[in-house]
Amino acid sequence: MRRLQNAWYSDARWPRLLTPLELLYKRAVHSRRDAFATSRRQVWHAPVPVIVVGNITVGGTGKSPLVAWLGRWLSERGWRPGIVARGYGGHAPRYPFYVDEHSDVGYAGDEPVMLAQQTRLPVVVDPDRPRAARKLVAAGCDILLSDDGLQHFALGRDIELVVVDGARGFGNGRCLPVGPLREPLSRLAEVDAVISNGDPQMPASASHYAMTTVPAAWRHLNDGVCYSIDQCPFSGRVHAMAGIGNPQRFFDTLTALGVDHQRHPLPDHYRFSAYDLRFTDNLPVVMTAKDAVKCRPFANERCWSLDIEARPEQALVDWLSKRLQAL
CATH class of the missing domain: 3.40.50 (Rossmann fold)
Structure with a gap:
C-alpha cells in the first residue's frame, strides 16, 4: 500500500x-x-x-x-x-x-x-x-x-x-x-x-x-502531564513513531523542532502492541497524539506524544x- x-x-x-x-x-x-x-x-x-x-x-x-x-x-x-x-x-x-x-x-x-x-x-x-x-x-x-x-x-x-x-x-x-x-x-x-x-x-x-497545524505540547503518556513545546522534556536522539495517513508530516515537525529522531513510519490506524515499544536501547519514544491513545495502556516512562493544534487564518474564522x- x-x-x-x-x-x-x-x-x-x-x-x-x-x-x-x-x-x-x-x-x-x-x-x-x-x-x-x-x-x-x-x-x-x-x-x-x-x-x-x-x-x-x-x-x-x-x-x-x-x-x-x-x-x-x-x-x-x-x-x-x-x-x-x-x-x-x-x-x-x-x-x-x-x-x-x-x-x-x-x-x-x-x-x-x-x-x-x-x-x-x-x-x-x-x-x-x-x-x-x-x-x-x-x-x-x-x-x-x-x-x-x-x-x-x-x-x-x-x-x-x-x-x-x-x-x-x-x-x-x-x-x-x-x-x-x-x-x-x-x-x-x-x-x-x-x-x-x-x-x-x-x-x-x-x-x-x-490553516496551519502547529506543535502545542509534549504529553507524557504515563501520567498525561503536558510540557510547553519550548521546554522539551528529553534530550538527544529519540524513536519517532507515526501510524497516521502522512507520517512524513510528523517527522518534518520533529525536524523543525530540532529533535534528532529515528523514523518508524507505520500504516494509518496501526494497531500498536507493547512489543512495538520495546527497543533495545533506552531512548525516548515520541509519537503522534492519535497513536498515543492506543499506546497509553502499555506505555512506559520513556513514551511521549506531540500534541498538534490547528490555527486557521483569520479570514476563515470571519467567514465561519x-x-x-x-x-
Missing part, C-alpha cells in the same frame, strides 16, 4: 494500469451519491446545524485538528457542540457508542478518543451517523461536527469543509486506485470551503482558505462566524 501511495504523489505511470478499476470506482461513487440526491436512499436532517469536515483524498490532511479547533471555538462562543464519528478501526459492543478520553480504542477507534481527550466534548461513534447525531441532539447538543463525514451522505449537512494537505495536494489527480482521490476534483466546486493545511498548491478563490449567524 505504501508503494502505491508513493506512486500517487510522484510521476509514476504504472498505476494507470489500474484505470479499469478506477472507472468502476467512479461509477460506484456516482451511483451512491445519486441514490441520496434522488431520495432513493434517505437523508436525515438534524434539527440543529451540522458542519461536516472531511477530505477527498486518502490519508491524513489535518481534518481532525480542525475538528478539535472548531469544537473549542464553538464552545467559547456559547454553542454546545457534539462530535459525530464513524470510529474507524473500532468495534463497539453496541451503537451508538458514547466516547470519552478513557474509552477503549478497540471499541471507539483512535481518532474519536483523541478528539474526546483534546476537546472534552461529547463524542459519539456509529456506522449509522444519523443515529449518532440523534443521540447527541437528545443529549442537548445544539450544533454537530461530523469528523471525516464528507462521503457519508445519509447525514444532512449545513456546511461542508474540505481539508487539503497543502504540501501533497491531490497527487496525480486521479480517483482510487489509480490516484488518491475518494471523489473527483469536481466535488470541490460544491463544498462551502476548501482549507489548505500548509502552503496551498491550488489557485486561490473566494472559497479557499488556509458569518455563516453560523446566517443559519
